[in-house]
Amino acid sequence: MTRVSLYRVGPVDEATQSPRVVPGYRQTAIRSPALFQRRPHTLSELTAPREQAKRLAPLGADIAGHGANQAIGQLMHLRLKVVDEDGAPVGGTMVEMWQANAAGRYTHPNDDDHAPVDPNFYGAARALTDESGTLEIRTIKPGAYPVPDSNHWWRPPHIHFSVWGKVWLSRLVTQVFFPGEPLNAEDRILNAIPSAAGRESLICRAAPTSEGPSNALVFDFQLVVRGRAATPAA
Ligand SMILES: [Fe+2]
Numbered sequence: 714m715t716r717v718s719l720y721r722v723g724p725v726d727e728a729t730q731s732p733r734v735v736p737g738y739r740q741t742a743i744r745s746p747a748l749f750q751r752r753p754h755t756l757s758e759l760t761a762p763r764e765q766a767k768r769l770a771p772l773g774a775d776i777a778g779h780g781a782n783q784a785i786g787q788l789m790h791l792r793l794k795v796v797d798e799d800g801a802p803v804g805g806t807m808v809e810m811w812q813a814n815a816a817g818r819y820t821h822p823n824d825d826d827h828a829p830v831d832p833n834f835y836g837a838a839r840a841l842t843d844e845s846g847t848l849e850i851r852t853i854k855p856g857a858y859p860v861p862d863s864n865h866w867w868r869p870p871h872i873h874f875s876v877w878g879k880v881w882l883s884r885l886v887t888q889v890f891f892p893g894e895p896l897n898a899e900d901r902i903l904n905a906i907p908s909a910a911g912r913e914s915l916i917c918r919a920a921p922t923s924e925g926p927s928n929a930l931v932f933d934f935q936l937v938v939r940g941r942a943a944t945p946a947a
Contacts (some may be wrong), residue, residue, distance in 0.1 A: 735905045739862060758880045765807040765877050766841060774840040775851040784834035786815025788852030788929040791889075791917065795846045795876060798940020802846025806938075807877040810850060811837040817858030817868075826858060854930070857896055868904070869896030876938060890916045890933050 778784045795803045813819050813836065818828040820835050824883035834853065842848045852872075862865045869890060876885045890897055896917070897903055906912045917934035925931035 716769055732905050735901050737859070737863060737866060737938075738901045752882055754880070758882060761880060761897060765881070766805075769807065769839065771807075771841055772802075772837075772839040774848055776835065776837045776838050777851050777853050778833045782833045782926070784814065784853045785831050786856075788833075789852060789854045790925050790931045791850045791852065791872070792920070792927050792931065792933045793842070793848045793850060793874075794935045795842050795848075796932070796935060796937055798937065802842070803938060804842055804844040804846055806848075807844070808842060808843040808848055809837070809839045809875040812852065812855040812872040813858055815853050815856050817856035826861075828856070828858065851929070854891070857894075866899070866901060867896055868901050869894045871903075874936065876936060878938070885936075885938060887936070888915065889936075891932070892916050892919055894926070 735741045738827065756940040776784075777788055793808065795808070797803055811819075813824075814828075814831040814834045814897060816828040816831070818824055818830055819824055820830060820837075836855075838850055838852070840850075855870045855872060857867050857869055860868060871888045871890050874885075874887050874889060876887075878884065882905055890900075890903055897912075903912055903915065907916070914937075920931040920933055922930070928942045
């Protein structure tokens with residue numbers, strides 16, 4: 714019997730990818746696959762209803778705390794909008810995010826940096842976009858942090874995002890950066906994107922302070938899940 718693999722194994726089209734091994738960032742060499750495995754989407758994947766929310770319960774998007782349990786840091790609202798290549802909103806999208814606290818420390822056992830943990834800040838959210846493709850996340854602005862064993866590389870403030878497509882086979886993992894941060898110019902991950910326009914597409918926009926609540930800064934970010942307006946690789 715001939716065994717047919719569901720997975721197509723082979724080299725990828727490099728023109729569609731950012732560099733996987735970033736000089737000076739040791740983990741990229743360790744974690745990058747030499748070969749990619751891609752399972753093609755069949756009719757059932759392309760036409761099936763979204764089921765992520767049934768299997769992965771939303772946790773909410775308000776992670777800044779309240780009252781005596783308020784997280785330390787600059788309160789901010791990030792208005793995320795998920796759109797497709799034509800700018801059409803993608804409602805019902807499962808969005809996950811995680812970030813460091815205001816001191817640049819993750820709530821994770823692997824983070825043993827000197828910066829303090831904030832007992833009132835876990836730093837992760839999971840929620841669905843509404844019909845307009847929008848999700849407003851209430852959080853605190855993350856701090857910068859040094860990358861271990863990297864010869865003085867500090868990550869600029871950033872938030873990690875994971876966006877699920879219609880099925881589990883479809884997932885985009887990316888990072889969102891903040892405008893005007895001096896460390897943006899030195900970040901080895903942000904600058905692994907060759908084009909200035911591509912890097913710019915990962916930086917959120919500061920909304921006028923007249924918008925949103927009076928006690929929080931507001932940032933807008935449009936996340937394009939595919940197509941012409943997606944982050945270019947070259
Ligand atoms: Fe990070």
